[in-house]
Structures are given as C-alpha cells and as structure tokens.
Amino acid sequence: MCDCTDHKEIPAYDAAAIETKWIEAWDRDNVFAVDTDPNKPKKYVLEMFPYPSGDLHMGHARNYTIGDAMARQARMRGFDVLHPIGFDAFGLPAENAAIKHNTQAGAWTYKNMDQALATMKRMGFSYDMDRLVKTCSPDYYRWGQWIFEKMWERGLVYRKKSPVNWCPTCKTVLANEQVTEGKCWRCGSEPEKRDLEQWYFKITDYAQELLDDLEKLPGWPERVKQMQANWIGRSEGAEVDFTLCDADGEPICGDEGKITVFTTRADTLFGCTFFLLAPEYEGLHDLVAGTEYEHDVMAIVEGAKKISAVERAQGTLEKHGAFTGRYVVNPVSGAKVPVWVADYVVADYGTGAVMAVPCGDQRDFEFARKYDLPIVPIILMDDELAALEESGESIDTYHAETVDWDCAHAAEGTLVQSGKYTGMRGGKHSEGEAAIVADLEAAGTGRRKVEFRLRDWLISRQRYWGNPIPAIHCEHCGIVPVPEDQLPVMLPDNLDLGAGETLAECAEFYETTCPVCGRPARRETDTMDTFTCSSWYYLRYCDPHNEELPFSKDAADRWMPVDNYIGGIEHAILHLLYSRFFTKALRDMGMLDVDEPFTNPLCQGMVKDENGETMSKSKGNVVPPSSVIEPYGADTMRLAILFIAPPEKDFDWDPDAVAGANRFLKRAWRIVWTLANAADASAKVDKGALSPVAMKLYRERHRTIAKCTEDFDRQQFNTAISAIMELVNAASAYINAGEELDGALSQLVATDIVSVMAPICPFWADELWHAALGHDSYAYTASWPEFDLAETVEDEVEIAVQVLGKMRAHAMVPTNATTEQMQEAAVAVAGKWLEGKQIVKAICVPGKLVNLVVK
Incomplete structure (x- = not known):
C-alpha cells in the first residue's frame, strides 16, 4: 500500500491558502489571549523585543520561532502561558532615519512597527496582542519616568560632572558598557572624552548582590554568568x-x-x-x-x-x-x-x-x-x-x-x-x-x-528620541522632580530634526515653572539611555493596562520571573545586568518579591549567509523571511530554522535545508491524511490484535513522544524534529506493509504526529487537526500527548550468534531471555557451523550476543 491510498481523498498541501485561513481564525477567536487561570502552573516565555528599524530579518525569525515553539508546547502541557511582544522603540536609529528622510521619528517608528507586526502575524507567532508594549508610547514611558523618580527618592539617582565618552557621530554620551573595542556600539565611531554634568543610576549600590546572586542562577549559561562577574569585577x-x-x-x-x-x-x-x-x-x-x-x-x-x-x-x-x-x-x-x-x-x-x-x-x-x-x-x-x-x-x-x-x-x-x-x-x-x-x-x-570594576550607570543622552528625564532646574530651588501628577513629560512631535533642532533648543519644551516656588524654570533636556526602557518592560507585560502603577504586585508575583528568555549573546552584559539591577531596586521598593528577572536565558546563535558571513544590510546578504514564506510558507521556514542547528549554535543559511523541510512537511501531510482516512476515533488500541509492523509503530509512537518531551525541555528542537521524522518513517512503513490499517492505531498516530508538530508548524497542524482529524478545537488548545516508557520496550531483541568468536548468524529471543533460552536460539540458527562439533560452553551477553565455543 502506498503513502497515498487515494489521491482524491488527500488535498494538496497549499501553504498560502492554509496559512491565510488560520491567521484569520486565530484573530477572530483571540486564541492566544492569556488564560490567567490561577489553578494552572504559570509559564512566562519571552523573546527580547525588537528595535523597529525596518522589517524583521532572519535573526528575528529564529529568535521568535524558538520562543513561539516553547510557548505553544507549554500551553499544550497545561501551563497558563504568558507570551507577549512589544518594541524597544526609542533610540538613535529612528532619529537618524527621520533626519535622513525628512520625517518625524515617531512616524518612522510606528510605520516600522506596523510592518514588523504584520510579518509576525504572517509567521504564526502566538503573541497575546492585548499586551503589546511600545516604549515610545506615553502610557509606557510615563512609568519609566515614575520609576526614575522613585529611584531618585531612594538615593539611586544623582547628577555629577565627570569625564564621559562622547560620540561625535551620534552626538551623545555613551556608558562605558556602550564602548566596545574602542568604538561606539551604535555607529562604530571613536568616542572622545568630555567633562559634562550627567545623570547616573547608582547601580554600584547593588554590585555585591549582583555578583553574589549569579550563584542563584543555575539555568543561566556559564559564559554569560562569567561575563557579568568579570564586568562587576x-x-x-x-x-x-x-x-x-x-x-x-x-x-x-x-x-x-x-x-x-x-x-x-x-x-x-x-x-x-x-x-x-x-x-x-x-x-x-x-x-x-x-x-x-x-x-x-x-x-x-x-x-x-x-x-x-x-x-x-x-x-x-x-x-x-x-x-x-x-x-x-x-x-x-x-x-x-x-x-x-x-x-x-x-x-x-x-x-x-x-x-x-x-x-x-x-x-x-x-x-x-x-x-x-x-x-x-x-x-x-x-x-x-x-x-x-x-x-x-x-x-x-x-x-x-x-x-x-x-x-x-x-x-x-x-x-x-x-x-x-x-x-x-x-x-x-x-x-x-x-x-x-x-x-x-x-x-x-x-x-x-x-x-x-562596575561603575555607576550613566543614563544621560543628548538626543531627542528618548524618554525625557523628569527633572526641573530652578535657580532658587535647585534641581527638583516633576510632580507625579504631571507625568509623563511629553516629547514634542514638531522638532525640525533635519535642521539639527534638539530639545535643548525647543523653548516650547524646556520653558516651565518650578513646582516648588512657582518661578520660571528650565526643564531637563537630556533623555534617558534607551536601556532604561528595556530594563523593566518584562514587568509591564504582566499588567500592561494598569493606569495607577507600572504594574501591580499581584501581577508581578503571578508571572515573574520570566521562565524562558531568548535573545542574543551581545546583550549578556548591558541589558541583562541592567534588568537585574532594576528588578532588585523595584523589589526593595516593595513592588515585587523576586530577586532575579530571568530564570533560563537562552542565547540563540546567529544566522549567517551561505558563505558563513554575518548577514548585514551593508553587505547585501540579508535573507528576509519573505524569501522563504512566499514560495514555501511560514511553517517551512519555522521547521527549517529549528531543524538546521541547536538554538544556541550559529548556522549558515542553507536553501537546500529549506527545500528539504518543505518536502518533509508534504510527506507528513500525506501520511497523516492516509492514517486519518483509516482512523476509528471511537476505538482503543488493542495491543494483542496488532501485527508486528503495527506493534513497531505503536512502540515508536511512545518513544517519539518521550523524546520530543525531553528535547523540548532541553530546548533541543532539532533532535525533537529528528524523532518526529522517525515516527513519520515508521508510519510510512506501516502504511506500505500492505496490511489492513488498524483504525484505533491510525487515529492515535495521526493525532500524535499533528500534536507534536503543532508547536513547530502551527498552520499545518491546525489544518490537519480540523480537516483530516475532524476536531472543532485548535491544536494549540489540545493536550500534549502522553507516553509510557514501558511501552517502548520490544518483546524480542535480535542477538548476534558467534562460533569460536566469528559472526555466523542472528537470532530473535525474548527481551528478558535467560542464558538457556539464548543458547537454545543460537544453536537453532548456527546449523552447519556446529555439524560434527561438540559445544564446550556458551558465552552469553544478555540482549547482545552468544558465542559458542566448540571442539
């Protein structure tokens, strides 16, 4: 019997039509909304949010596919999953692009965010869009200003004149951490030293705790912990x-x-x-x-x-x-x-x-x-x-x-x-x-x-597109905070950036009155380092619509810490260290109970071009996700990304691997349909009635589910996919054996193939879940398949039979055969090599071999 018993019964795999259909359905039913079920264990899966500099690239695609597979499988495992997304939307690139294109930074940024969101939706990422966070939105940066003032009250914010790193190209100061190999981390220019009055976060107050608590992070990569320990120094x-x-x-x-x-x-x-x-x-x-x-x-x-x-x-x-x-x-x-x-x-x-x-x-x-x-x-x-x-x-x-x-x-x-x-x-x-x-x-x-070695965090930036520092300079009262009920200090949206206008030259922005004495005063015109925005965004996701606080303690205590955090190794010091500092400072304000923000960071490897070179727009070697999605579909891209290499390893982009992933999807599609056509959903598997080839498939099913479950826990998706491929091969062998297909076994295996593929290829899975298997629910909301390792044990094993140490034959024996049973089976197949010989002894290795010594 062939893979496709009846071609008329098996529709062609049309990725474009299928994916369009399920995008609309998921949106309509708001499938990815967080359950917030207190009776379920929680799982917070988070990928580092992107900077909206344009459409997503293949590095983004890898990062988000890894996180999405984790989140989807956790949901099927019975977890209450928080899987949000947002944008790290302030920063110099937006400002520089606005100058170049004669537009406003906000307009450029929001346009790019819309494009990125459309691509994310096309790739099937299971984000709860009701929790979307944009750091350039006043309802977010208001709370960044609020946190700044609370830190100021606690003595964690101060201003001083000191020599700083000045980037002549970006025209702003850089923290020491932002000077890499003597260059500006953004533009590559060589910074200069200048004496300037600047704002600082007193991160050194937490230096010892930041160092000591690295020992509380067994789920962190050792190299990341070592990098942080060296930086704290x-x-x-x-x-x-x-x-x-x-x-x-x-x-x-x-x-x-x-x-x-x-x-x-x-x-x-x-x-x-x-x-x-x-x-x-x-x-x-x-x-x-x-x-x-x-x-x-x-x-x-x-x-x-x-x-x-x-x-x-x-x-x-x-x-x-x-x-x-x-x-x-x-x-x-x-x-x-x-x-x-x-x-x-x-x-x-x-x-x-x-x-x-x-x-x-x-x-x-x-x-x-x-x-x-x-x-x-x-x-x-x-x-x-x-x-x-x-x-x-x-x-x-x-x-x-x-x-x-x-x-x-x-x-x-x-x-x-x-x-x-x-x-x-x-x-x-x-x-x-x-x-x-x-x-x-x-x-x-x-x-x-x-x-x-750790120095206090210099947060002043002399550029426009950032969170304004909520401080007022008064000749009579000194420097005072903006009253809380006047937050946020709003960025103006009418600066002539092309003419070089800055906040320091915008009278409409800086002219104000002192909230203490009521006299004319000047608003602070420095903005905060954008790393301040990314140092607490994971907390806002827990309670994104709170208008009284950045987040409630109940929400933070429910979801924190982040269980799985996926991002690049380049953030091992800057972002991860600053986020740890913010978490500890907010803890000490009584806003949450956890000491550390992230339990299991995963530093995913880079996607390089076919020649092993890092992809970049300047080199012209970037592979956009659309180049895979348009000919093959998003599921093929997701499968290829997860299968080519373990997530922490770099890999070279391989078009042949993409084509191979698509062939496998089509093959698995046909096999699931074939099994589904023979399935009996009302019956249960009767092991005693299964043929040997059916029993082999039954055992492979348990082995695959066990392997996939373990590999998902280890974040080794490539080996999980390999196990799924083995199950598909076993199903193909069963279908092609020529015997009548068992209805209960066919139903079980078809359901399981779809279920274990659902976190990886969600569009493909939902189409089969509905069209082939007849379910009204979504594969996303179904349960992860159960397994029993005892069911993977073979009834019989093949042993080698040697005569005087030379391989002569093979024999089948019960899995737990005695030495007498093994010797009897060996003698039965040794045949001509024993003629005229006397067996002196039999050396038996259980489950492996029998060596007959003769004379």
Whole structure:
C-alpha cells in the first residue's frame, strides 16, 4: 500500500491558502489571549523585543520561532502561558532615519512597527496582542519616568560632572558598557572624552548582590554568568595613602597633599618605583600649572581623550606618559617616588592613581622600559629562590637595583628587598600582604577595601528620541522632580530634526515653572539611555493596562520571573545586568518579591549567509523571511530554522535545508491524511490484535513522544524534529506493509504526529487537526500527548550468534531471555557451523550476543 491510498481523498498541501485561513481564525477567536487561570502552573516565555528599524530579518525569525515553539508546547502541557511582544522603540536609529528622510521619528517608528507586526502575524507567532508594549508610547514611558523618580527618592539617582565618552557621530554620551573595542556600539565611531554634568543610576549600590546572586542562577549559561562577574569585577585589597612632596622631599600639607591608591597587592609596595595618575585625575592640572612640565602633561591629557577607556585599560596600545615634576613618599619604605601621568591609567577604577610595580605588572614594565624607570625585583619565585640558596647567598643579603628580564614576572613567591617583611610569602591574601596592611592600618596610612570594576550607570543622552528625564532646574530651588501628577513629560512631535533642532533648543519644551516656588524654570533636556526602557518592560507585560502603577504586585508575583528568555549573546552584559539591577531596586521598593528577572536565558546563535558571513544590510546578504514564506510558507521556514542547528549554535543559511523541510512537511501531510482516512476515533488500541509492523509503530509512537518531551525541555528542537521524522518513517512503513490499517492505531498516530508538530508548524497542524482529524478545537488548545516508557520496550531483541568468536548468524529471543533460552536460539540458527562439533560452553551477553565455543 502506498503513502497515498487515494489521491482524491488527500488535498494538496497549499501553504498560502492554509496559512491565510488560520491567521484569520486565530484573530477572530483571540486564541492566544492569556488564560490567567490561577489553578494552572504559570509559564512566562519571552523573546527580547525588537528595535523597529525596518522589517524583521532572519535573526528575528529564529529568535521568535524558538520562543513561539516553547510557548505553544507549554500551553499544550497545561501551563497558563504568558507570551507577549512589544518594541524597544526609542533610540538613535529612528532619529537618524527621520533626519535622513525628512520625517518625524515617531512616524518612522510606528510605520516600522506596523510592518514588523504584520510579518509576525504572517509567521504564526502566538503573541497575546492585548499586551503589546511600545516604549515610545506615553502610557509606557510615563512609568519609566515614575520609576526614575522613585529611584531618585531612594538615593539611586544623582547628577555629577565627570569625564564621559562622547560620540561625535551620534552626538551623545555613551556608558562605558556602550564602548566596545574602542568604538561606539551604535555607529562604530571613536568616542572622545568630555567633562559634562550627567545623570547616573547608582547601580554600584547593588554590585555585591549582583555578583553574589549569579550563584542563584543555575539555568543561566556559564559564559554569560562569567561575563557579568568579570564586568562587576570584585577586587579585595587595600587603600594606601601616599604623601605628595616636591623635588626636595618637602611634603605638601593638607588633604591635597595625600593621594590614595587601591591595590590588591600591598605586599609589593617595596617594588613601587614610580607613581601614576590618570589623565582625568582631579587636581592634575594644579600639580603642573605654571611649571616646565605642564606642556608635556597636558599633551598626554589631550591625547588620552581620543582613546576609549576600555582600550586604555586593556593596556595593549603603545603607552604614553609624562613626568609631573612631583613625587610621593612610599608609606612603608619612605622612598621618594616620581609621579607621572600615563594614558593607560583610567580614572573610573580605584582612585585614578596607581602605585606602579614594574617587576610584577606587564603594563608598568613596558612603561618603565620606555621611559627608563627603575625595575626593582622584590619577589623571587620558587625556582629563583632555590637557585639563590644553591649559590650560597641569603635572601637577607640579596640586592638588585634592576633586572634584565624581557617581561614582568608572576608576582607570587618569597619577598626580598622588602625590609622587615623579607622572607615572608608574597601574593594575594598572602602572609606578607596581611602583615603590611596591618602595619598600614596601625599607622593610619592604609585600610582594607573592596573595589569593583562596575561603575555607576550613566543614563544621560543628548538626543531627542528618548524618554525625557523628569527633572526641573530652578535657580532658587535647585534641581527638583516633576510632580507625579504631571507625568509623563511629553516629547514634542514638531522638532525640525533635519535642521539639527534638539530639545535643548525647543523653548516650547524646556520653558516651565518650578513646582516648588512657582518661578520660571528650565526643564531637563537630556533623555534617558534607551536601556532604561528595556530594563523593566518584562514587568509591564504582566499588567500592561494598569493606569495607577507600572504594574501591580499581584501581577508581578503571578508571572515573574520570566521562565524562558531568548535573545542574543551581545546583550549578556548591558541589558541583562541592567534588568537585574532594576528588578532588585523595584523589589526593595516593595513592588515585587523576586530577586532575579530571568530564570533560563537562552542565547540563540546567529544566522549567517551561505558563505558563513554575518548577514548585514551593508553587505547585501540579508535573507528576509519573505524569501522563504512566499514560495514555501511560514511553517517551512519555522521547521527549517529549528531543524538546521541547536538554538544556541550559529548556522549558515542553507536553501537546500529549506527545500528539504518543505518536502518533509508534504510527506507528513500525506501520511497523516492516509492514517486519518483509516482512523476509528471511537476505538482503543488493542495491543494483542496488532501485527508486528503495527506493534513497531505503536512502540515508536511512545518513544517519539518521550523524546520530543525531553528535547523540548532541553530546548533541543532539532533532535525533537529528528524523532518526529522517525515516527513519520515508521508510519510510512506501516502504511506500505500492505496490511489492513488498524483504525484505533491510525487515529492515535495521526493525532500524535499533528500534536507534536503543532508547536513547530502551527498552520499545518491546525489544518490537519480540523480537516483530516475532524476536531472543532485548535491544536494549540489540545493536550500534549502522553507516553509510557514501558511501552517502548520490544518483546524480542535480535542477538548476534558467534562460533569460536566469528559472526555466523542472528537470532530473535525474548527481551528478558535467560542464558538457556539464548543458547537454545543460537544453536537453532548456527546449523552447519556446529555439524560434527561438540559445544564446550556458551558465552552469553544478555540482549547482545552468544558465542559458542566448540571442539
């Protein structure tokens, strides 16, 4: 019997007609609305929302298909599923596009959002559109302003003047996290350093908790947790006070005469042969003003503005410095140490001052070599110490004023040339370090300190298309918040962006009155970093129509945390860290109970072109979803995306794989129809009445459901699809065996094939669910098939039969056959290889083989 027993009974698979039909039906019946059934366990499935820069690309398609398959299967598993979507709609691209096309940023953004929503609908994504969030909408950004003010009340918002990263192309400041490899993360330009008054979120108040709570996230990828831990960068050490002096050793009195450094290696203080200040160090200019050193020092300051803080801290670039003409006194040795300014020292770690120990730090070593500064060894590694002792020299008499090394040495070993600490063990948390810090504390010149690499979050942006900062500047009252009942501070929609008009030039926007004294005042014209919008949107989804609060605590406690969160690895630090900070801050305001926002983030891989290159519009190698949907249908695209590779892996786009996916869909379509035509929905499977080939299909059915269930839980959709293909193959073999099809088994297997395919190919599944299987409901609302692993066990297994170790035949034996049964079956098939021979013994491996030893 062929796959298609009666071609007249099996309609052609018309993807375009089927998908159009079910889009309309799902819309009509509002199928994807959240149940909000408190008796069901919840499942919050979320993909990172897109920026509406145009239509969706294949990377979006992969991201959303992964999440949609998760959400649909969870719904079938009996979960109350929250699966929303929205748009991260503020930002520079919209503003720049508006300037280029002589339009308004809002008009451009809303047009793109409409296009993206149409594509999402065409791809069959099961979003509850009643919960749609657009961050550029006043009913959303109002609450972003509200959260800002609540953080301000709690001391988590402040304003200060400091050197910042200024992008000359984007014409705005960048947080340190937004400078990648020395370039602006948006446009690729090299940022400059500028001193500006800016707004900050005090994320450092949560630095330790953000670090500690990474241990509470077993579902997070280890590489993401490590990236966050490195960015937070906790260092245990000590603050050490150096006294500033002139060339004659005369100390400069008062607080301005003290420079404090942070070090994790106080044990190396005797190796400090010069002292470094960052170009941004406060008071640097006062040190050199009017001196012969001013010109050279200021040249370093200006040059450093052209290099990002990240590149400078990495220390891989050529280092530049200048002597200030000043010295500091080493607090443990009393030595006078020259003070230099160096461009590889950054102001936003520690104090902006560094005790340089060139014998143990490669950057200091290179700087010392370039400027002919001393490199005094103060630690001997174990092999060096052994060599010293073999020579008969004592560590107490060891003396070396410089080294002939090619690079700095690892600073772990025994201290030498270190006064009374000579002979102690040196290193982090070592005996020598503890002794020196204790003496510094006793002398009042040092103290224990924990330092973090993490800096406070700079949120000020000097562009138009963002959430306005709700603050008012009054000459009499200072800076005050906008009253809550006056939120949101609305963006004007009539700026002439093409002429370069900004909020700072829009009198209609900035002219206001002080809410405290009623006098004329100026509204803040900076907008917030768009990452503030994406740091809490997942909470608004829980309660999107709340007009009293950003979200209710009951709603947040019902849905949070997000169970499955899908997005790119590029957001591992910025977005995920900021969202964790927002969640903890809002928790401390009593707005929700969870400590962490996301339980199981999945960083999906990239979709590359056929040559393995990253897709981009500039390269012209982008594959739009429409290029697959139009010839094959959305289900084929979804199937191909999930089957080509595991979700966390990159893959090269393969048109042959797409065509193969379409062939499989058509084949499975015919097989389901064939089974459905023979099905008896009123009967139950009678295993005793099944033929061997039917029994094989029955077992394969249980095995497939078990495998798919496990693989969905592991988010390994490609192997789940492989298992479905095996079930389809088994069904095909059963159909083609030529025997009469069992009605109950046909009904069961046809239903199960459709059910396990429904999260992956929902249009295809619903058409078969209705047309072939006769259901009035949707496959989306049906139950996930049940399975019994005991039913996958074969009654018989095939074993190998060997004679004197050589393969001679195969035999079928009961699955739990005894050794006697195995030997009897082996003898029965060994035949001619036993003629005239006597069996000495039989070596039996249960379920595997029998080796007959004869003589």
